[in-house]
Amino acid sequence: MSRPHNAWLLPVSVVAALLLGLLPLPGWMQPFRPYWLALVLVYWLIETPDRAGIGFAFIVGVAADLAFGTLLGEQALRLTVMAFIVQRFRAQLRFFPLSQQALAVAGLLLNDRVVGAAVHMALGEPQLPASFWWSPLVGMLLWAPVYLLLDRLRMGGRG
Structure with missing residues (x-):
């Protein structure tokens, strides 16, 4: 049984995540900004691995580096590492209930912060303040709504 899929949804969701x-x-809300791009990418890696993979994560990361004006390749590296982990554990993640998926996503987002901190440390760049470690928690809390929204759109509004 084939599932309906909307070819436009993947690029539109990535652009929406970039815009978000x-x-x-x-200033006081900056530490709580979720990594929207990672949330959207993880969804697509879990649900449609044939359309989103490590190469896609790298391209999206380079686009994010250019859009955000960050160190070229930093987000590409972070998203590529995340994509590798998701692809490695996709079979398990797919069948977790949303609450357990949210915990896994929190681990992925925490790992993303560690990779980003390591890149900054290796290059002698200033580290983000400790308050920026709250972002993975916010991403974990947003995982279920993001997942359900993208799933509903991908399935064409069918339950």
């Missing part, structure tokens, strides 16, 4: 990442926030 560019959305200006007050």
